[in-house]
Amino acid sequence: MNDLKENRVLNLKNNLIQYALNNFLNMDNFDFSRINKTSYLRKILNEKEIQKLLDSLISKIKSYKNINPYELSIKDSEEIKKIVISHLLEFDKGKYFFDKHFLKFFIDKGYLDVAEDFINRAKKEDGNLSGEEIFQAMRNVWIMNSLQIIWDMSLDLTPSIYAYSMLYPYTDNLLDNKDIDLQEKNRFNHILTKTLKGEKQISSNAYENRVFALIQDIELQYNREDFTQVYDSILLIQEAQIESLKQDQNTTMTEDDILPISFFKGGSSVLADAFLVKGNLSKEEMEFSFEYGAFLQLLDDLQDTIEDKVEGHQTIFSINVKGDLDKNILKLISYIFEVNTPNSSDSQAMVFMKEVIGSCSLIMVMDAVGRNHSLVSKKLYKNLESFSKVRLSFYKKMESQLNELNKTFNLKY
Incomplete structure (x- = not known):
């Protein structure tokens, strides 16, 4: 068997x-x-809008920075959830990535x-x-x-x-x-x-x-x-x-x-x-x-x-x-x-x-x-970037900001 x-x-x-x-x-x-493809101008405009949303998100949840995520109240958790969802919907509405x-x-x-x-x-x-x-x-x-x-x-x-x-x-x-x-x-x-x-x-x-x-x-x-x-x-x-x-x-x-x-x-x-x-x-x-x-x-x-x-x-x-x-x-x-x-x-x-x-x-x-x-190679980099909705270098910048956001919760969402 x-x-x-x-x-x-x-x-x-x-x-x-x-x-x-x-x-x-x-x-x-x-x-x-x-x-x-996405034009260079559209990439820049997308990045500006994304940056605004990220700044807004970070600003609105910074008051929770010093709270241990294991000790968040139900009310605080629900408020954070609402903030995150509202910003995700704004990202979605703008079609900045998809x-x-x-x-x-x-x-x-x-x-x-x-x-x-x-x-x-x-x-x-x-x-x-x-x-x-x-x-x-x-x-x-x-x-x-x-x-x-x-x-x-x-x-x-x-x-x-x-x-x-x-x-x-x-x-x-x-x-x-x-x-x-x-x-x-x-x-x-x-x-x-x-x-x-x-x-x-x-x-x-x-x-x-x-x-x-x-x-x-x-x-x-x-x-x-x-x-x-x-x-x-x-x-x-x-x-x-x-x-x-x-x-x-x-x-x-x-x-x-x-x-x-x-x-x-x-x-x-x-x-x-x-x-x-x-x-x-x-x-x-x-x-x-x-x-x-x-x-x-x-x-x-x-x-x-x-x-x-x-x-x-x-x-x-x-x-x-x-x-x-x-x-x-x-x-x-x-x-x-x-x-x-x-x-x-x-x-x-x-x-x-x-x-x-x-x-x-x-x-x-x-x-x-x-x-x-x-x-x-530079050729592939430029080719990929032409189809991206933002400049490829922006992903790294965005990652550093998201990491900062993660530290707020002490949890990587």
């Missing part, structure tokens, strides 16, 4: 990696005629309500979590919420969404912690894998006890007998986490070595998200989820290129020079839009969400290039 299960999981893994990789490798340079009113759509759907519920529960259950760690987990909640909308489900913080979103910040942080030796990481991975397979393990510390409790929360929603693929998918992301440790070793890797690992890690993460949202998936739903995760992983790698170069973490961006970076960035943009091209069987919600995902992902590429212009 175990051999059959292992073969099933292995086949799922290999088929999805091959499918996604083939699609990525077959991408040509992106056809920029698919999107609209051509459609995406933000209003998400607010109306309840994204901020789910985020608030998640933050409150996370702070209540673990007061030692930093704002950055909570935000790291909340990013996964947003992805799972997106999948709920794509599949016409109500937006909800289910037990599995909460537990899984909290699980991998814990495990990621342990595996990324350079103060923990490889032997301890391997021991933890060994017992975590057994736990994910349904084998009871005895925790040796409070950290492991917390991880095991989160897995039990998932089991309460999805029993192992009826939802085998839920646990197959979680095992895949655990295997991918272990596999990705190779990227930090001294052995020099090529793109051909790195890409399958990156696709496996990113793809399996959102695949698990999808199974935990829906319980069971069709072949097409698995393929979309896996590719969604694959390009999100590449986006993360692009954003972390300089840091990864310094730390010796090998990605297709950190090992390459400008010419190859240009090629890979253009291939990534093309891949993102290909994955998010609607097909005839898509529901109205899925068509809309694919447009949202494509637009947001392109902005993430522009943001990464804008903050690290040395990554790319």
Whole structure:
């Protein structure tokens, strides 16, 4: 029985990696005629309006700066929420980043309500979590919420969404912690894998006890007998986490070595998200989820290129020079839009969400290039900037102001 299960999981893994990789490798340079250019004057005007809104937002919430976010009253929390929502709606109304009113759509759907519920529960259950760690987990909640909308489900913080979103910040942080030796990481991975397979393990510390409790929360929603693929998918992301440790070793890797690992890690993460949202998936739903995760992983790698170069973490961006970076960035943009091209069987919600995902992902590429212009050639920089609604350099300026805003709450929203 175990051999059959292992073969099933292995086949799922290999088929999805091959499918996604083939699609990525077959991408040509992106056809920029698919999107609209923005004039230089419009960029400047957009930046001025964005700056006004940011200044207004910072001004209106600065009175809450010295309040511990763990001690905010209900009234204060509601007032901050109103201020944030009103400014988000103004950003949306002006179409300073998107051509459609995406933000209003998400607010109306309840994204901020789910985020608030998640933050409150996370702070209540673990007061030692930093704002950055909570935000790291909340990013996964947003992805799972997106999948709920794509599949016409109500937006909800289910037990599995909460537990899984909290699980991998814990495990990621342990595996990324350079103060923990490889032997301890391997021991933890060994017992975590057994736990994910349904084998009871005895925790040796409070950290492991917390991880095991989160897995039990998932089991309460999805029993192992009826939802085998839920646990197959979680095992895949655990295997991918272990596999990705190779990227930090001294052995020099090529793109051909790195890409399958990156696709496996990113793809399996959102695949698990999808199974935990829906319980069971069709072949097409698995393929979309896996590719969604694959390009999100590449986006993360692009954003972390300089840091990864310094730390010796090998990605297709950190090992390459400008010419190859240009090629890979253009291939990534093309891949993102290909994955998010609607097909005839898509529901109205899925068509809309694919447009949202494509637009947001392109902005993430522009943001990464804008903050690290040395990554790319002048030609690509200028080309990307011509399609951005602001100058690429403005993203870095805006980021510093948002970081200042984050300090007000001591929590990175």
